[in-house]
Amino acid sequence: MDIVNEAFASNWIAPLGPHVDAFEREFAELIGAKHAVALSSGSAALHLTLRLIGVERGDEVLCSSLTFCASANPIVYEGGRPVFIDADRATWTMDPDLLKLELQACAARGRLPRAVIVVDLYGQSADYDSILNVCSEYDVPVIEDAAEALGATYKGKMAGVFGKAGVFSFNGNKIITTSGGGMLVSEDENFIKRARFLATQARDPAAHYQHSEIGYNYRLSNVLAAIGRGQLRVLLDRVAARRRNNRLYRESLSGLPGVEFMPEAQYGRSTNWLSCITIDPKAFGATREDVRLALEAVNIEARPVWKPLHLQPIFAGCRTRGGQVAQEIFEDGLCLPSGSNLTDEDLERVVGIVQSIAGMRRHKI
Ligand SMILES: Cc1ncc(COP(=O)(O)O)c(C=O)c1O
Secondary structure, eight states: OHHHHHHHHTTOOSBSOHHHHHHHHHHHHHHTOSEEEEESOHHHHHHHHHHHHTOOTTOEEEEESSSOGGGTHHHHHTTOEEEEEOBOTTTSSBOHHHHHHHHHHHHHHTOOOSEEEEEOBTTBOOOHHHHHHHHHHHTOOEEEEOTTOTTOEETTEETTOSSSEEEEEOOTTSSSOOSSOEEEEESOHHHHHHHHHHHBTTBOSSSSOOBSSOOOBOBOBHHHHHHHHHHHTTHHHHHHHHHHHHHHHHHHHTTSTTEEEOOOOTTEEOOOSSEEEEEOHHHHSSOHHHHHHHHHHTTOOOEEOOOOGGGSGGGTTOOEEOOHHHHHHHHHEEEEOOOTTOOHHHHHHHHHHHHHHHHHHHHHO
16 A cells, blocks of 8 residues: 555656656565566466567467467457367466377468467466477467466466566456556566557657657556555465465365366466366256256356357457367356355355255256
8 A cells, every 4th residue: 555655746647757667666576486577467468478479360369268368359459360178187377289280281281370378267277388398399489378377386486477478467357566557577678578569559769759669558557556566565475365265165165076176287386266066966956057047046156167268259250279168167166255255154154055055956857
């Protein structure tokens, strides 16, 4: 709060300012990235990345299928064509074997994709050793969409630092938020400089307003950066709270027939941004939709797992490698309430409802 007050007191409400620079520096330091630029959203960060990588009309870009539409929309902004890769059941993130098969097929066709967007899902990082191995074989850059995974680790390193660029979101529902905002990180200083330039309407260095390229209004304001700085200080507490939610849910629900939790991969530490389960209707005696509606009836919001992008009307006709795993996770998957401020009583209420549905349906059968 002190930092935000300072931003107002200094009257530096206009875009840019000292808190933006400090937020970028502190963020980069926290996750172990070399360079960072604060932006108006995660979507803006992805869009700039694709422009800088040089996606052009007709270019293919591979992307995880099990994710939010924002992971793939910027491919279409640039006239590119998304190609979707299925999830690995063991992590729910991109399946590296299917990625390899797709890249082999692209190479055989003589047309490699311009980039691969890998999503760190619901707080869990993808398997970067395998993914980077395959992509470096074909010299295709990896973009890490870590919008949902700030604070997660992969083999001891923070998520977001594995590709050519890493993308984060501070949208309202994320583990830390500036109400809206994003961050783009990279090891490549020039890449971040170019991103900063394009995000500021590509203004040439001249006293008057001169523009030789089309840019965007994608920067984060000084006030929102001040909020972000305050939020960074509570990140580790938030991760601990989210992991605790997950542990308590597991203790109470994992014994129910047909209930499985999103697996935590051995290679890293998930933030459990959202605690997700799948419900096998045959074993459980009710569907995930029955559970969601029972929660909704008492004003508790739970949401289905992302509908895979290869099943979305906007991406109809896009090529997909696999797809069945993401579809099954979607059909049976439910994101339980996962806020960092949930109390034991809140969690017990959710657990009680899920347990009662399981019991009820078993009686009926
Ligand atoms: C996986 C993923 N990628 C990208 C985004 C886009 O971030 P933003 O909402 O900040 O544009 C989000 C969330 O909103 C997301 O969950």
